[in-house]
Structure formats: C-alpha cells, structure tokens
Amino acid sequence: MKLSDLTFTTPYLDLDPIFYHETPPSPLKNPRLVSCNPDAARLLGLSPDTLEAAELVSLLNGRFLPDGARYYAMCYAGHQFGHYVPRLGDGRAINLGKTKGWNLQLKGSGQTLYSRQGDGRAVLRSSIREYLISEAMAGLGIPTSRALAIITSDEPVARERWEKGAIVLRMAPSWIRFGSFEYFFHSNRHAELEKLADFLLNESFPELAHGEEPYVAMFGEIVRRTAELIAQWQSVGFNHGVMNTDNMSSAGITIDYGPFAFMDTFESGYVCNHTDTYGRYSYDSQPGIGLWNLQRLAHALSPLIPQAKLEESLQHYGTWFTAKLMKLLRAKLGLEEPREDDPELFRSLFRILESGRVDMTPFFRILSRFDGERETLLALTLTPDELNVWLDAYEARLADNSGTTAQRHREMLRTNPKYVLKNHILQEAIEKAEEEDFTLVESLLQLARDPYGEHPGFERFARPTPHSLTNLKLSCSS
Ligand code: AMP
Numbered sequence: 001m002k003l004s005d006l007t008f009t010t011p012y013l014d015l016d017p018i019f020y021h022e023t024p025p026s027p028l029k030n031p032r033l034v035s036c037n038p039d040a041a042r043l044l045g046l047s048p049d050t051l052e053a054a055e056l057v058s059l060l061n062g063r064f065l066p067d068g069a070r071y072y073a074m075c076y077a078g079h080q081f082g083h084y085v086p087r088l089g090d091g092r093a094i095n096l097g098k099t100k101g102w103n104l105q106l107k108g109s110g111q112t113l114y115s116r117q118g119d120g121r122a123v124l125r126s127s128i129r130e131y132l133i134s135e136a137m138a139g140l141g142i143p144t145s146r147a148l149a150i151i152t153s154d155e156p157v158a159r160e161r162w163e164k165g166a167i168v169l170r171m172a173p174s175w176i177r178f179g180s181f182e183y184f185f186h187s188n189r190h191a192e193l194e195k196l197a198d199f200l201l202n203e204s205f206p207e208l209a210h211g212e213e214p215y216v217a218m219f220g221e222i223v224r225r226t227a228e229l230i231a232q233w234q235s236v237g238f239n240h241g242v243m244n245t246d247n248m249s250s251a252g253i254t255i256d257y258g259p260f261a262f263m264d265t266f267e268s269g270y271v272c273n274h275t276d277t278y279g280r281y282s283y284d285s286q287p288g289i290g291l292w293n294l295q296r297l298a299h300a301l302s303p304l305i306p307q308a309k310l311e312e313s314l315q316h317y318g319t320w321f322t323a324k325l326m327k328l329l330r331a332k333l334g335l336e337e338p339r340e341d342d343p344e345l346f347r348s349l350f351r352i353l354e355s356g357r358v359d360m361t362p363f364f365r366i367l368s369r370f371d372g373e374r375e376t377l378l379a380l381t382l383t384p385d386e387l388n389v390w391l392d393a394y395e396a397r398l399a400d401n402s403g404t405t406a407q408r409h410r411e412m413l414r415t416n417p418k419y420v421l422k423n424h425i426l427q428e429a430i431e432k433a434e435e436e437d438f439t440l441v442e443s444l445l446q447l448a449r450d451p452y453g454e455h456p457g458f459e460r461f462a463r464p465t466p467h468s469l470t471n472l473k474l475s476c477s478s
C-alpha cells in the first residue's frame, strides 16, 4: 500500500468540541526528508519501498491531507513539576486522526489554540532525538510512541541559538494523557470526564469495556502498565526527564521525549534535565513519581470511581513495579529461578556500579558472556575489589541454574543490549544532520531497531562513554 492509499478515521472529533480545536498546520520553508522508518511504515500497512520522499514531505509538512484525515489539536492540563497548570494541550502537535489503530501526529507543525507563548515549532535537534529514541525504546521492547519520518527545513527557529525547524510524524495507539482527565476534573466538567473515560476504554482497553466495573478495571490496568513501564525504564538506565502528568500516557506507554537520557556511568540520583533543579525527576525518583502521578489521575477520576477502589488499585503499584523489576534484573543476570536473597544481590551490584563509576550497558553486555574470566569486567570499574567480592556471590548464585553456560549466554545477549542511544551518540548524529548529512541518523536507526545485534563498524558506540561526555545535562528547550 502507498501513502496516498491511507484512509483515516477521526473518532476523537466525535467528542464535543471542547476536547479539541481544529487547526491547520503551518508548513515549513523548503522542507526535506531526513529519514523514514520502514518498521513504522509497515505498522501502518505501507510497503516501505513504495514510499516516495516527495509524498512523505508533503504529508509531514501539512500539504497533503490523506483521505478521511482532519487536522486538530487536543486539549489537556497537567501537573508540571508538582504544580497544577489548568490548560496545556497540543501546543505544537497537530493530529491527523487514526489509521490501522495508530493515531498520527505532526510535531512541530505550527501554533495551535494551545500554544500559549510558544512558537509551535520543534527544532531538528530535538526531533532527531525523539525520532531515534522512540525506535530505540521499541527495539528494547519498551512500550512507546513510534515515529514514521522526519523532515528538516530552512525555517529559522529561535532557541538558545537559531536552529532549523523540523517535523516528526509520530504515532501512538492513544495520545490521551493523565492530564487529559485532569483538565475536565479540575474545570468541573464531569460529564465530559465520563465521555473521555469511555473514549479511552474503547481506544486502549476494549477488553474491559463490557466487564462489571469497567472504570475500576481500567484504572487498575493503567496502574499496572505504568508500574511495569517504569520498571522497564529502570532496568535499562533510562531517565525520562519530564514526568509531568501531561507527559504520562493513559495507555501506559512512553511519550513526549524531551531531555531524556540513557545513563552513562551509573548514578542513582542522575538528573538529565538541567532545569530540574531539585532532581524531582531523577532516575531513582521515577518509580515514586509514577505513583504520585497515578494519585493525581486517581483524584481526577474520583467522580467516576469510588475512593476505596482507587486506593485499592494504587496499593498494587509497588507490587507490580517490584515484581516486574525483579524479573527484569533476574533476566539481566541470567538467573533462572527467583530466590529470596535476590534483591540484596541486585542492590549490592548497583551500589558497586555506582561507587565504581561503571557504565551499566557495557557492563551487563560483557557479563552476558561471563565464564569465570573477570579481567574485562574488573577493567570497567574504579573499585575492582568490591566487584570481585560481588562476583564471588554471583558465581555461587549461578550454581542454582540448571541450564548450560551457553544457554545463559544466549539468553543474556538477548536481554542486555549492546547499543543504547546515549546522548553523546545522538549528539554526533545531530551535528552531522545540521550540516545536511543524514547518514548517521540512518545508521543509528538500524542500531535502534536491533540493539542486541552486533553491528560491525559501530562498536565504539557500545563502549563506555568517554569521560568528558558522560551524563551530560540537557536543556528542556526543544
Ligand atoms: P513538554 O514539556 O514539551 O511536554 O510541553 C509542555 C507543554 O508546552 C505542552 O502543552 C506543549 O504542547 C507546549 N509546548 C512546548 N513547546 C512548545 C512550543 N515551542 N510551542 C508551543 N507549545 C509548546
């Protein structure tokens, strides 16, 4: 199927006009294609080889509206850094509607009713980051929005410096946020709140829609998905950076990538966002913030769900989170069956990774081939004596496994990625792309799609991050 054969529906526009604002995109000057993602194309039923650059550019630049699509921005609110903001909304994203179960959105396509003081634009730097990282998360098996393509332009956009305007076509099974519910609750529009709950049930939880207490079941499921999502972030050292409730997906996927980072050397209190002065969204705060955000959602849903039921669901959060994290960490270490003292084995490892300033991605990758030889692992840490003691405990623990060493290696190599797109790697691709060389964006897309593969020629991106480039802080401006 070709791009021009896509047909859309716009179920969101069946809601009252208070939920959205229909608004056309403002095309960029001299747009050109940076990259197109064949995996996302296939998800839409498109054959990647039929896609033409000119058609894609027209679609992204708002010059070609597919059959059935309409341009609209969605309204929402949210708690930003702990403070309630009564009206946010898609300030620089314009939706097209839904096709093949995916809601498509043009990010950076100009001002909307919800832009406040913003220019409605996104710069090439942040668009490349979002484009690549959403595919990298998908490659790691972490629920996320996806991205079909990206265009750059000659449109000057003012940030800390002048940058090029860009647009990403991103797609998600749902763009409803915790903040979408907060908007209707805090403005006392409880009839609309219920309509939104019904919409979300239909969109993301159809299997629960005809049960006994569909709203209760849906909230319970959001709690579970959120807890498990954050456990997945923790297991790969991912710091989202801006976990405001408007950036929390009601479908339990990762959305709204801004100053995110995959950590370099392991630092439990790592904060990637340099505007986050108090470290509200630090790596080790993420699980607690996930719960805090769910409490805000629970409050917003209180007209629809009895308090006791909301609290009961929230109480399961910790259990879901811990169970998932323990499972992931056992897999990272190649342990077959759970044991009571596993949490202590994991805690002590992360303590040592931190004190030894170890880059966790290469560490777990090298550990995936552990056969008793310790030198390569010990070379990664500033505190080899501590790691030696831990490896004694690990070797003893491995004796509980019944499979062979080769089986453990195979499993661990499928669990511990060789490549995560750390900020210094993305930065290299961005600098080249700003000079109109998009080859590294393309190569990183390949690494993102298959982070467990070997990818000869790209080994330097699998090594510990050079010291001068570790754990950079990023600005929120994008
Ligand atoms: P974020 O922290 O990027 O998720 O954005 C928070 C809110 O600000 C959302 O409502 C965005 O749509 C809006 N926003 C961010 N940047 C811009 C911009 N350049 N122009 C208009 N709205 C923006």
Ligand code: MG
Residues within 6 Å of the ligand: 246, 247, 256
């Ligand atoms: Mg956002």
